[in-house]
Amino acid sequence: SNRKTAIIVGVLFIIATVATLLSGLFFGSIYDPDYLTAVSANENQVLIAVLFMLTASASIVGIPIALFPILKKHNESLALGYVVTRIFEALFFVVSAIGLLVILSLSHEFVNAAAPVVSYFETSGALLLGVFDWSGILLDIPFALSAVMLNYVYYSSKLIPRWLSGWGFIGGALMLVGGVVGMFGVTEAIYLAALIGIQEMVLAGWLIIKGFNSSVISS
Secondary structure, three states: OHHHHHHHHHHHHHHHHHHHHHHOOOOHHHHOOOHHHHHHHOHHHHHHHHHHHHHHHHHHHHHHHHHHHHHHHHHHHHHHHHHHHHHHHHHHHHHHHHHHHHHHHHHHHHHHOOOOOHHHHHHHHHHHHHHHHHHHHHOHHHHHHHHHHHHHHHHHHOOOOHHHHHHHHHHHHHHHHHHHHHOOOOHHHHHHHHHHHHHHHHHHHHHHHOOOOHHHHHO
16 A cells, blocks of 8 residues: 555665664774774674665665555656665665675785785775765765655655755756765765765655555545
C-alpha cells in the first residue's frame, strides 16, 4: 500500500543518513600522518566504516525503487531521473568503500614488508586517498540533482506539503552549488548541505507519521 511505502521510504532515508554519518566516525585513521601503519592498526574500525557505507548505499538505491510507482504517475521522466541519480550516488559510496578496503590492504603490505620501498607505498597511498576523497566530493552532485527532482515532483503533485517540498527543492539546489564549488577545493561548501540534510530528516518523519497526501494518491 502507499501508506506502507511511505513508512519504508521514511525509514530508508533515516538509515541512509545515519549510516553515512556513522561511517565518518570510523575511517579517521586514513588521514593520520602515519596512515600506512595506522590504518592496519585500526582494521576493525575501517571495516565497520565500509559496512556503514554499503548499508547507506543499499538504502539510497532502495528509496527511488520504492518511490518509482508513485512518482511516475505524476512525472515519469523525473521519476526515472530520480532512480538514475540515486544509483550514481550509491555507486560513489561503493567506490569509497572499495577505496577504503584497498587502502587497508596497502597498509597491511606496508606493515608486513621486511624492507618496504616507502616511496612506492606513499605514492600508491596518495592515489588511493585521492580516489576516496574525490568519490566523496562527486557523490554530492547526483545527490543534489536527485533532491531537486524529487522535491519538484512533490511540489507539483502536492504529495507532501509544499512548504516541505519547497524547502527540499531549495536545499537540493544549494547542495548542487556546494557540490560544484567543492570540486574546486572550497571546503566551506559543505555547509550548504545542512538545509537538505535537515529537510530529509523532517521529510522522513513526515512520511512515517503522516504519509502521502491521501487525496492526491486516490485521485
